[in-house]
Amino acid sequence: MPLVRISLIKGKPRDHVRAISNSVHEALVEAFKVPADDRFQLIEQRDRDDFIYDPGYLGVERSDDLVFIHITASDWRDLPTKKAFYKTLVAKLVESPGLRLEDVMIALAPNRREDWSFGRGIAQYVEDAG
Helix, strand or coil: CCEEEEEEECCCCHHHHHHHHHHHHHHHHHHCCCCCCCCCEEEEEECHHHCCCCCCHHHCCCCCCCEEEEEEEECCCCHHHHHHHHHHHHHHHHHCCCCCHHHEEEEEEEECHHHCCCCCCCCCCCCCCC
16 A cells, blocks of 8 residues: 655646546556555645755756656565566656656655554554454
């Protein structure tokens, strides 16, 4: 179960934000093989003064259309799967809502299966989920 935080500068139309959300989820289903109903996202729109980034870090020219995508997910995926996910996600965001390749920043935060509780105070991913 990935938990996704999507952050961007305030002012984009609702359909633009929804397209980002949908593209992120589609990439997770396609490249990370998460179930289609495993969708948990927090979308944060920030004032420009509260959205700080370097526009040229590592030679990538970013604009104020930059989107931060922070994903907390179990740590069992290998490097090739993660790389495929990055490419899939960026391609989907270029297609819809039309972001530039340079305006997508992705950070994965791995954790273990026992670090999740989906409710009722139970660690559902652990064998003895009691």
